[in-house]
Amino acid sequence: MNLPTILISLLILAVFIAIVARGICNKKHGKGGCSCGGDCGDCGGGCHCK
Template identity: 55%
Template sequence: MNLPTLIILLILMAVVGAIIRKMIRDKKAGKGCSSCGGGCGGCHGATSCHSTSSRH
């Protein structure tokens, strides 16, 4: 493996790591199902992102 390939690989790993860390932080903060817009009928994570009492 040459140096430019290694540098690109390290940059890509850092970007993917940052994305995963942001997703984990958002999930812990309750932002895990942001794409449903409050109407969770069509949300793929409707059963896991909101409690049953707050589901619309």
């Protein structure tokens, strides 16, 4: 592997880790993850709104 390939791979890995970390942080703080738009009456049970 050459240097540009390694650098691009590390950049893609860093972006992936940032996206996953952001999702975990949002889930811990109760943000996002609700596809019903906040109207839990329309959810099929997959949404746990507060």
